[in-house]
Amino acid sequence: MTTSVQTTTAGQPSGQPGTPPLLEVRDLVKEFPVRGGGIIRRTVGKVHAVSGVSFDLNAGETLGLVGESGCGKSTTGRALLQLHRPTSGSVKFEGRELTGMTTSALRPIRRDMQIVFQDPYASLNPRWPVNDIVTEPFKIHRTGGSNAEVQHRVNELLELVGLNPEHRNRYAHEFSGGQRQRIGIARALALNPKLVVLDEPVSALDVSVQAGVVNLLEELQDRLGMAYVFVAHDLSVVRHISDRVAVMYLGKIVETGAREDIYAAPAHPYTQALLSAVPVPDPVIERQRQRIVLTGDVPSPVDPPSGCRFRTRCWKAQDICAVEEPKLELRAGGRTLSACHFADVQSVI
Amino acid sequence: MNARHRPNDSADTIVGTIDPDSGALGGSAYATEGGDLLVVDDLSVGFGTEDGIVRAVRNVSFALKPRQVLGIVGESGSGKSVSSMAILGLLPKTARVTGSIRFRGEELVGRSYNEMRKVRGNGIAMIFQDPMTSLNPVFTVGWQLAEAYRAHHSVSKKAAWAKAIESLELVGIPQPDRRAAQYPHEFSGGMRQRVMIAMAIINDPELIIADEPTTALDVTVQAQILETLLRIRDETNAAVIMITHDLGVVAGMVDRVQVMYGGTVVETGDVHEVFAAPRMPYTVGLLGSMPNPALIGKRLTPIQGAPPSLMNLPSGCPFAPRCPLVVDVCHESEPPLTDTDRRDHLVRCHRWSDLAMIDQPTLLFAHDEIGVVENPAALTVANPDLPVAEDLLDVERRIAAAESTSDTRPATSTEERTS
Secondary structure (H helix, E strand, O other), X not given: OHHHHHHHHHOOOOOOOOOOOOEXXXXXXXXXXXXXXXXXXXXXXXXXXXXXXXXXXXXXXEEEEEOOOOOOHXXXXXXXXXXXXXXXXXXEEOOEEOOOOOHHHHHHXXXXXXXXXXOOOOXXXXXXXXXXXXXXXXXXXXXXXXXXXXXXXXXXXXXXXXXXXXXXXXXXXXXXXXXHHHHHHHHHHOOOOOEEEXXXXXXXXXXXXXXXXXXXXXXXXXXXXXXXXXXXXXXXXXXXXXXXXEEEEOOEEEEEEEHHHHHHOOOOHHHHHHHHHOOOOOHHHHHHOOOOOOOOOOOOOOOOOOOOOOHHHOOOOOHHHHHOOOOOEEOOOOOOEEOOOXXXXXXXX | OOOOOOOHHHHXXXXXXXXXXXXHHHOOXXXXXXXXXXXXXXXXXXXXXXXXXXXXXXXXEEEEOOOOEEEEXXXXXXXXXXXXXXXXXXXXXXXXXXXXXXXXXXXXOOOOHHHHHHHEXXXXXXXXXXXXXXXXXXXXXXXXXXXXXXXXXXXXXXXXXHHHHHHHHHOOOOOHHHHOOOOHHHOOHHHHHHHHHHHHHOOOOOEEEEEOOOOOOOHHHHHHHHHHHHHHHHHHOOEEEEEEOOHHHXXXXXXXXXXXXXXXXXXXXXXXXXHHOOOOHHXXXXXXXXXXXXXXXXXXXXXXXXXXXXXXXXXXXXXXXXXXXXXXXXXXXXXXXXXXXXXXXXXXXXXXXXXXXXXXXXXXXXXXXXXOOXXXXXXXXXXXXXXXXXXXXXXXXXXXXXXXXXXXXXXXXXXHHHO
8 A cells, every 4th residue: 555655745736747749739729710702602700619729648648628518628638649631730649740641641640649539420431330430540550450459459449348249240330339339449549549530439328328438438548558538518427437628618718627626726717607507416405505607608710809719708708808818827726727816715515 | 086096186296395385376177176287197109111110209298387397418319309299290191190299178189170279379388409490590689489370379460570679678678679570590509598488478378398408508598498398388377398418408498307218108206206216227327327527547337238219119018128137027028117215206216216226326237348357246337358459559659659648637437546
């Protein structure tokens, strides 16, 4: 027992010194053009989907990216893998810069970075049997050895995610939503990735099925040690699975920190509002809670507010919020990094 | 009234928060029902298909008082939406509806289309899940609201427009006179759902059925909409049936909860009762599937397997194939909805009294997703002897990598298990 305590203190806080993090993201920006209606379709504006996101991710760690629809969390996840080419900024994977790399140069690196998509109905080819779907990564990367070896491996992958390998010749439509998501996970794991981006992997599933997939993801990580970027809007699932959490609002990280700190001592008003809005499945607690109900909706990312982007819905907003954009930093009394001029720790659960 | 039916006298105490004066709203029309606004008795709905009959709803009975909020919880295919569609008479003609639905003492089952139209919107209104497909994109919001009002009231267009603006204001839409002239696409998702609520209440219904009203919305908007719904309930004294799969929404909103599985009600009671002392293994499984702060660092305890096909229901209890407490009798006969040790708390389970003895019932469902059985009670694990692809998955490299970083991670259950 004592040895484990020693290693705990030695290993803090972000991996061993000298070892670069698995993933280093700096000032990531992704803008999409908005085109006019004429024949020329000239660009008339920009959707500022992701505006300067920075974070590190260590091997074997889970970072939860949370926020409401349109906050840029999925775009961030895809920009990490260069599925959306970032407009500017840097994404380093094991020390190598990915932005600006050609597709062919990226391909070998993609073996180590995989993604599981939200919609288990749309992300599996309906004309392919499951066997082909899970075999495809081996074909693309010309790896895995002989056909028999690949077949052996596919069977094992299916078993690993809790599917019966005898069903490998079935088509995706013959499986339930939860089973399809497991097929997507098996495909992502085929090449032993070091990083898996999970883009809302459980939000299309029923509660009881969702819990099974969450458990599976945790068990796979315990066993195989890959890092996860878990993109989700469901704060309770993120709380369950993440080591660290980054809360996004309109393309920016407004608060980030260790899971316990984000949930127990949130400092940013948006995090507080978001947490207080999540219903708790306990009638006693749920009816005693003080709920912060935000007014209005998220502004358009085509024309985000000046200064702090949350100021239009914030009850603490003052003149400075419109002028000066708050930095993401450790604020007085806080345990997390928060981007608010008036950050103030407040427990909301 | 049969034994399955909830006795009315005890229901009075459940909804104790109700102002006794509001009973006047009920009027004398349905005094015969003991103050119940809606009585559903032994309702069954079947759909004939080429492959057989889909038994979407089976023997559902419940009653609802004015101002009461009833939550119907269940997963996809549990029959929760079909039973509410049956109340509104919105099922296709192929549906075979049996049993009785009495609203204000009047029977609704077997009514003609035109007779139902008088009740729909006027007496019972519905809020649908997806406001974008429920609003007509080519008419202004105000026009659609006025149209709904004029369908039940013979008033001038001008008066109906004024009424439309009034109801938009009631649901908290800013600048209602300007917004009424706009089209649905000019509204955000949350604002559209408010329009749907405005449309539901414009004719002052006594019962509002909300079918997953916030599922498509973000949490901060969901909080706004739920708050609006409760405020509307207070202002109009309408009863609400809230259909949802979100146990958190149920915990905060409803007075009474009814859990559905395999087309039938498997547990019903006061919301505090059911959450604190579930007496049906399915409810226990649902509660254990919800990520909960108390479970951080532990595995969730989801239900194994998948819900049954409504076309081919298992004999006996529909939950038996997934139930950790299953015994032979569960496969042989479907239990009736019976009283439990708790007051006004009914379940459809042969083994509720055994379940009541268990300290932490959610642990019954504990199992490993990868294939090792943690708990022998979880008998339904597909293949406990599953070999794991350790060699090919290059475990040593992974473990080495994990050890170098696991120090910064909070204790996982694996570490707990080994320590």
